[in-house]
Amino acid sequence: MTTRTLPRPITAPERSAADALVVAPGGTTRGRARGYPLRREGPAKLTGAAKYADDLVFPGAWYGATIRSTQARAKLVAIELDPDLDWSKVVVVTAADIPGENLVAAIKEDQPVLVPVGGEIRHHAEPVALIAAPDRETIRRLRAGIRLVTEALPPVFDPERSDHVFAEYEVQNGDLEVGFGAAAHVVEGEYRVGHQEQLYIENNAMIAVPGEDGGMAVHGSLQCPYYVHRALRKTLGLTAGQARVVQAETGGGFGGKEEYPSIIALHAALLARKAGRPVRMIYDRHEDIAATTKRHPAIIRHRTAVAADGTLLAQDIEIVMDGGAYCTLTPVVLSRGALHSGGPYRCPNVRIRARATRTNTPPNGAFRGFGAPQVEFAVETHLNRIAERLGLSPAELRRRNAYELGDTTPTGQVLRESVAAQEVLRLAVEAGDFELLRSATARAAAERLGSGEVPGGPFRSGGARTAPGIGLAMGWHGAGFTGSGEVHIGSVASVELTADGRVRVLIASTEMGQGTTTIFPLMVSGELGLPAQAVEMAPVDTAIVPDSGPTVASRTAMVVGGLCIEAARRLRAEVEARNDGRPFAEVYLADAAAHGPTRIDQRFEPYPDIDFDDTTYQGDAYPAFGWAACVATVDVDLDTGEVAVRDVVAVDDVGRVIHPILCEGQVEGGTLQAVGYATIEEIKLQDGRYLNDRLATYLIPTALDAPRLRTILVEAPFSGAPHGAKGVGELPMDVGAPAVVAAIHDAVGVWITELPATPERILAALEGPRGTQEPAA
């Protein structure tokens, strides 16, 4: 563990890794996480008492449904209702019914809530009209009578052929010519990644409830209450007080409930407004996969100059991301992608050119990692190929280039603290027995080749059934928002001592299974000297909680947690000051009775000495970085190309561990999601439509596909946050895929440069012309 420079007010009992995890009466854990609270929302979920959106009952509510385009691109000429059907018992909403702007509040505001007649359909499954009825059977019957009259237009599916650019960045540092001029080796490579679906357990769901004052309340499954709030205000023309957003229990998000819930909330609200009653908009899995956002596909090209000893001299990187049909969060995803694309490596001469373009496919958006998993797959695979070219161990190549304190990133950011790149690398290499196992897999490969039995053709099995392989990757993840994002938002988080002597935390950061409602009481209670269970979490309801920003960018523990700790410190100081300096825990009940409520609203203040220029892309792109390294071992079936990921060692520096079990859970979940990204998760498209838009065809790893996961947490604290936390949600997602792909190469000798590394691609590479997979000279 890295030296800790900060006080540790969070209750953090000593733990022994040898102890088993035991749940003790009284709601705390024993053993490995002795004394840490259980997940606060856990019992309700386990017993079925938790109320997800579809469990909420609103008397008189109707069901809503969305009529979607079945073309990738077309002009919408008319929307016709079958005159032979009875439309009097339902409501139908089109763009003409929208009171405010027909735009979903977002970065570019190019996406209509519903395609207007005369407007352009830009992707398959785009919302065109809405219908609500008292029961689903009526909807099923009548929706077939809504006919879209369209004129087909030529679609664009190739992001490199699109002339509509959503965003473009260029980052420059040093002089490429100098770097390439001094190179002993120049290595080029092209890498591709496809869509990935978030696949939260709970589908998207929203219920809109019209109020008597012309207002609208929305209850639903979401990550960002104030995004939805803003969307309601803008499209329905509501005042801040008239719009209300309440988070229901949320079954996972992974970024997939960051922007799209705004659209669903608007759809439900438009129907509720016209019907004059609550409307439930509950997606089934098919609709959820077919219509909502995915991880951006990308094409990434690297050209790298390397000295004879492996020192990186120049990196020339080109990134093209497929934004899909609307902008959504694409510029920010691309920005994070560009800023992470060089990897956690010192390089004096860098050029990064990144652009994201529009295609006639469903919009891509936020997903755990947010542009970084794509580019880090590319740079890590590229580095592994450079190591192969130089005859260096992948670990040694990284040791020679990984960032150290005082190094400068391509944006000119000097890494002044909290740099654990070398440490996570060392720990992963040690814990994963990387060098020893690597020589063992090399021996296995040599024995296979030396057996004298060379496969006689594509249809013949060989002596060995499987080939073992081991792979290494590392990565970095900028903590919190990119650039000045946090400053622009100016979040507020509050801690309150209520008049009746309760302490509660008021934040808009949502619990979606990751542990928000468990770690905030832990952080706040530590400051106040109270047990964690003495601190309540206010319901996430925009009528109650302040705008502490969206639950995204791994910023909740780091940024909002930091605000709450500051608020708790101020609360403690204020209460203790008026009680003769006696400890808060002793006096707060009496203080509340005597003085009434005390509420501290803590607003985000820019971190000191952190400065980024959004126009030149120079400066401190992130206040700090999390660092990760990963060693994966695989067995590749030599008959079928199937990959079994056996073991993964994940080492993640999160700045500060707040709750070890939840933190490890984030690393394990993120790593498994990365294993899925690496091996099987794939969206296939035909004419702009997702072909595998069901759980029967979009497959993620099952328990049987999960490797043995070993997690090592490292704490290199960030001094800008009072507790030092840098976030954990996304970091593990960045490094798993390149480690698995490196292990596949170690096993069978082919580089799979396009994710996922399916058995189809592996066999094709093994059988294809040998030269094509080798690095270019």
Place this chain on the structure above:
Amino acid sequence: MPAEPPIEVPVRLSEAYSLLAGGPLVPIAGGTDIMVRITGELGPVPERMLDLSRLDELEGISLEDGSLALGARTTYTELRRSTLCREHAPALVEAAATIGAAQIQNRGTLGGNIANASPAGDTLPVLLAMDADIEVGGHRGERRVPAAGFFPGYRQTALAPDELILRIRIPLAAGRVTRFRKVGTRRAQAISKVVMAVSWRAHGPSAGWSDVRVALGSVAATPIRAAAAEAALEGARPSPETADAAAEALADELTPIDDVRSTGDYRRMVAARILHRIVRDAGGW
């Protein structure tokens, strides 16, 4: 969800036969395929249904007249737990264990796998490889159809609209060995990319194989037998040359397609390699 279609619940087979004689009914046993259709999302919802859950005649696993008889309503879980099946049709047990999740295996039935007639039905290559007969019945009488002739086209069966699948008979054959292999996208709960069952009778170390059957799923519009591969193995011993010839023959006779789960090239290559591997394992070289 639309209103449930009307459902008949006969308690005797004869009653079921007369109901079927009165017009088309969609039988439901475990419902693992039908309940997907009942949402209406994937095509027309069945208009009238016939619940088989009370028909005891469709139950049971027994040895009769030199064959293993399996009632159509035998679930995958029952297959997995049956000592008779493990002894006489271990490949069928293996296939049943790869289908869906535990919940699906508890509900889904062998008769249902046959009636659904998916080209990817995992028990079907085993039934083809083991020369199973499908016994069907209706008000016009009962008859047996060889499994190899039961699937005339994509998602079609030899069943007349007024017939039910009653039981499956797998003839016992001395010295018969059956091997099963499924390749899916993941290790559980995956629809097959390639599924294969190979069966033969061995007659000692120096004699060639007889009654060789090579059956596959997910490589054609129906479950199929691979005649050329069978011919390459029939009468031969499991030598490297035989394995090569059979794998080449199989690769030549298959024309699988690209679809959402895999590619035609992959299916062809992997089918050939799996067959090669099975012969290799049998030969012990």
